[in-house]
Amino acid sequence: MSESRTIPLTGTPSRTAASAAAVVAGAVAVALGAQVAVPVPGTPVPATLQVPAVLIVGGLLGARLGAVSMALYLVVGALGLPVFAPAGVPGLARLIGPTGGYLLAFPMAAALVGALVAVPVRPARLVVGLLAGLGVIHAAGVAQLVVLTGSWSGAVALGSVPFLAGDGIKLLLTGLILWRFLPVTRARL
Numbered sequence: 001m002s003e004s005r006t007i008p009l010t011g012t013p014s015r016t017a018a019s020a021a022a023v024v025a026g027a028v029a030v031a032l033g034a035q036v037a038v039p040v041p042g043t044p045v046p047a048t049l050q051v052p053a054v055l056i057v058g059g060l061l062g063a064r065l066g067a068v069s070m071a072l073y074l075v076v077g078a079l080g081l082p083v084f085a086p087a088g089v090p091g092l093a094r095l096i097g098p099t100g101g102y103l104l105a106f107p108m109a110a111a112l113v114g115a116l117v118a119v120p121v122r123p124a125r126l127v128v129g130l131l132a133g134l135g136v137i138h139a140a141g142v143a144q145l146v147v148l149t150g151s152w153s154g155a156v157a158l159g160s161v162p163f164l165a166g167d168g169i170k171l172l173l174t175g176l177i178l179w180r181f182l183p184v185t186r187a188r189l
Contacts, residue, residue: 019065019189026057026069027076030106031083039087043158044098045141047166048085050106052174055133058110059117059126059178060185066110074103098159101144102137109133119183126178130171138163 033049040047058066077083080091084103088094095103116129138160145155 015189022061022185022189023065023069023072026061026066026110027073027083029053029057030070030073031076034083034085037085037087040162043162044088045102045145045159045163046085046087046099047163049170050085050102051134051137051167052170054106054110054137055113055130055171055174056177058113058133059129059174059182061110061114061189062186063111063114065189066114067107070106070110073106077103098145098148099141102141102159104144105137105140108140109136112136117178117182119186121179121182126175130175130178134167134171 030050030053033051033053036049037046038048054070057069060066061069073083074095078092078095082090084090084094085099088097088099094100110133113129113133116132117126142152142155142159145159146152149155149158
């Protein structure tokens with residue numbers, strides 16, 4: 001006779017379901033951050049809340065899930081759903097335009113933050129992780145602008161310098177959010 005095993009239903013989602021939900025929630029968070037877009041005079045790149053959202057997603061979800069969440073975000077946006085900042089061309093064309101470099105860097109930035117920021121949260125690792133993630137996003141954004149403008153100095157002036165002060169404030173708030181929520185979130189995924 002074969003023995004039949006019953007799997008108890010506890011009402012709590014499995015780790016896989018929780019991870020899948022977290023990946024989707026991360027993509028949604030970045031999409032919402034994109035909708036807060038403020039034009040910056042003299043540059044085709046708007047100021048948004050995408051960057052802190054990407055860094056938070058990477059920190060909370062970890063390297064693998066953070067990168068998957070940002071890849072999902074890019075795929076959904078490339079397919080034409082309105083998840084990118086409201087200014088500019090929709091869909092796949094956005095990824096080759098002035099903001100494409102920033103967008104394409106999101107999976108790598110999330111993975112880097114997720115890999116560098118760990119539980120227990122250490123202030124130095126948190127700062128290094130956030131600066132590294134921001135650095136990847138700025139570097140890729142400027143690189144794309146160099147391709148489009150043909151000028152390194154022009155690309156830095158358009159795509160990095162105008163955002164540094166605001167990014168400093170965003171990093172401080174992002175760090176506080178991760179400090180508070182990272183231990184709880186990582187324990188559940």
